[in-house]
Amino acid sequence: xxxxxxxxxxxxxxxxxxxxxxxxxxxxxxxxxxxxxxxxxxxxxxxxxxxxxxxxxxxxxxxxxxxxxxxxxxxxxxxxxxxxxxxxxxxxxxxxxxxxxxxxxxxxxxxxxxxxxxxxxxxxxxxxxxxxxxxxxxxxxxxxxxxxxxxxxxxxxxxxxxxxxxxxxxxxxxxxxxxxxxxxxxxxxxxxxxxxxxxxxxxxxxxxxxxxxxxxxxxxxxxxxxxxxxxxxxxxxxxxxxxxxxxxxxxxxxxxxxxxxxxxxxxxxxxxxxxxxxxxxxxxxxxxxxxxxxxxxxxxxxxxxxxxxxxxxxxx
Amino acid sequence: xxxxxxxxxxxxxxxxxxxxxxxxxxxxxxxxxxxxxxxxxxxxxxxxxxxxxxxxxxxxxxxxxxxxxxxxxxxxxxxxxxxxxxxxxxxxxxxxxxxxxxxxxxxxxxxxxxxxxxxxxxxxxxxxxxxxxxxxxxxxxxxxxxxxxxxxxxxxxxxxxxxxxxxxxxxxxxxxxxxxxxxxxxxxxxxxxxxxxxxxxxxxxxxxxxxxxxxxxxxxxxxxxxxxxxxxxxxxxxxxxx
Numbered sequence: 001x002x003x004x005x006x007x008x009x010x011x012x013x014x015x016x017x018x019x020x021x022x023x024x025x026x027x028x029x030x031x032x033x034x035x036x037x038x039x040x041x042x043x044x045x046x047x048x049x050x051x052x053x054x055x056x057x058x059x060x061x062x063x064x065x066x067x068x069x070x071x072x073x074x075x076x077x078x079x080x081x082x083x084x085x086x087x088x089x090x091x092x093x094x095x096x097x098x099x100x101x102x103x104x105x106x107x108x109x110x111x112x113x114x115x116x117x118x119x120x121x122x123x124x125x126x127x128x129x130x131x132x133x134x135x136x137x138x139x140x141x142x143x144x145x146x147x148x149x150x151x152x153x154x155x156x157x158x159x160x161x162x163x164x165x166x167x168x169x170x171x172x173x174x175x176x177x178x179x180x181x182x183x184x185x186x187x188x189x190x191x192x193x194x195x196x197x198x199x200x201x202x203x204x205x206x207x208x209x210x211x212x213x214x215x216x217x218x219x220x221x222x223x224x225x226x227x228x229x230x231x232x233x234x235x236x237x238x239x240x241x242x243x244x245x246x247x248x249x250x251x252x253x254x255x256x257x258x259x260x261x262x263x264x265x266x267x268x269x270x271x272x273x274x275x276x277x278x279x280x281x282x283x284x285x286x287x288x289x290x291x292x293x294x295x296x297x298x299x300x301x302x303x304x305x306x307x308x309x310x311x312x313x314x315x316x
Numbered sequence: 317x318x319x320x321x322x323x324x325x326x327x328x329x330x331x332x333x334x335x336x337x338x339x340x341x342x343x344x345x346x347x348x349x350x351x352x353x354x355x356x357x358x359x360x361x362x363x364x365x366x367x368x369x370x371x372x373x374x375x376x377x378x379x380x381x382x383x384x385x386x387x388x389x390x391x392x393x394x395x396x397x398x399x400x401x402x403x404x405x406x407x408x409x410x411x412x413x414x415x416x417x418x419x420x421x422x423x424x425x426x427x428x429x430x431x432x433x434x435x436x437x438x439x440x441x442x443x444x445x446x447x448x449x450x451x452x453x454x455x456x457x458x459x460x461x462x463x464x465x466x467x468x469x470x471x472x473x474x475x476x477x478x479x480x481x482x483x484x485x486x487x488x489x490x491x492x493x494x495x496x497x498x499x500x501x502x503x504x505x506x507x508x509x510x511x512x513x514x515x516x517x518x519x520x521x522x523x524x525x526x527x528x529x530x531x532x533x534x535x536x537x538x539x540x541x542x543x544x545x546x547x548x549x550x551x552x553x554x555x556x557x558x
Contacts, residue, residue, distance in 0.1 A: 174322075174325040174326065174328070174329050176328055176331075176332030176333070177332070179329075179332075180332070294416060295415055295416055298415075298416040298419055298420075299343075299419070302339060302419050302422075302423065305423055306332075306335065306336060306423075306426075309335075309426055309427070309430060310331075310332045310335065310450075312430070313430055313446055313449045313450065314328045314331065314332065314446045314447070314450075315446065
């Protein structure tokens with residue numbers, strides 16, 4: 001049985017690494033279709049990453065070691081996060097070490113490193129992007145924690161696999177608290193992954209950038225790592241969402257290879273639906289001014305806390 | 317975890333959505349949308365009453381459900397929409413607190429309400445006793461809505477939403493008030509909206525605005541100046557009145 005657990009862990013990591021750019025490509029493709037544009041190839045993110053790996057890296061003269069290390073730290077944090085989140089099976093050897101709160105901390109660490117590296121060179125745009133990223137981050141993080149707390153209270157544990165198992169094993173019941181937190185989580189996902197109401201991932205206008213502004217100084221393999229990490233982050237958030245709100249199809253029992261195999265196409269279907277939904281939200285909404293971002297994230301926090309309160313009071 | 321029957325789950329969902337609607341009202345700036353939200357709140361109340369009537373078999377709840385539907389979903393919003401069109405008030409002015417601040421105050425109010433309702437819920441014997449806290453929260457949130465708004469229109473919507481909260485509280489604590497009381501309250505609300513509608517026109521004639529802020533500076537001398545027939549600004553709106 002132990003071997004199967006390790007296999008599950010490896011499968012999840014490989015799947016996350018391989019499927020993250022594909023998921024990003026799918027979202028971009030859906031968005032292009034909805035906006036009546038000709039869609040780029042779904043493989044475009046892979047091609048971009050390969051192209052960047054073949055280029056010669058150029059680094060600013062005054063860059064410190066932090067600037068060089070950051071892409072690897074951010075990428076490593078995202079891979080580790082992908083290992084903790086139960087996207088296919090819940091028997092993961094890694095998850096003994098870290099629960100959902102540690103996961104939020106891991107994501108926060110990646111953010112801090114990215115912001116520090118953006119400020120390291122000392123260009124105006126990098127600093128601007130870093131500051132905005134921190135502003136969005138410090139508002140999104142409590143909302144994300146609240147979302148996780150609601151799920152934790154329902155399952156009486158903060159370990160993500162246990163939460164997923166508990167929610168997946170129950171018969172279908174209406175949870176108003178989970179519905180509220182799902183809305184909150186969607187808002188956090190949009191804000192944290194530089195999606196449209198907060199940031200435009202396809203922008204070329206530096207003044208409105210948040211995430212892209214932090215990457216302006218990176219080139220070649222460093223940029224490739226950062227972009228892959230960004231795709232992984234989106235993939236991870238999608239999988240956190242599945243683990244908390246649509247846990248059906250994840251193989252829960254110990255040593256069940258058939259369930260593990262069955263969970264792969266289910267994950268693909270969930271990701272396809274999620275990507276289309278994400279593209280729809282992005283097409284329907286307009287980018288808000290950066291000063292309105294706190295209001296957007298305050299509503300996410302409000303939804304999450306309402307979910308918590310409703311759970312405390314109604315027990316549902 | 318104990319299994320909750322499906323109709324109770326639906327009732328809980330209604331209660332949670334009522335709470336959510338109160339927050340939506342707190343955040344809403346457009347008066348038209350505010351009235352629409354009030355109508356949706358009435359609709360939810362109607363659904364909750366029907367569910368409870370079906371579950372408990374209390375026939376008088378069906379009657380109050382019909383009363384809710386006709387009065388709170390159809391009639392009052394219709395009157396308010398008419399008033400908005402007549403008075404040409406579509407937006408409320410900037411409230412005393414910004415939206416995020418109001419929301420945080422609202423959250424604290426909800427926590428307070430839940431604490432307040434805990435002993436009451438412990439005493440109640442109905443199956444819906446958990447929802448009392450939500451009803452108290454809705455009432456207090458409507459208070460906050462009334463306090464943070466300046467325009468008379470939004471305050472009236474807050475007042476009506478408070479009545480909805482009271483109704484929901486009575487329903488979840490004791491399966492509704494006696495029919496006589498319910499009819500009396502419904503009539504009261506109806507009359508209140510009529511009176512307030514007339515009142516709006518009077519306020520606007522007097523101050524050329526529905527901003528209740530002006531009422532604060534009312535003193536002994538001002539009415540004399542306003543009553544003087546030589547003041548063209550004051551008498552102008554009178555002519556426009558339909």
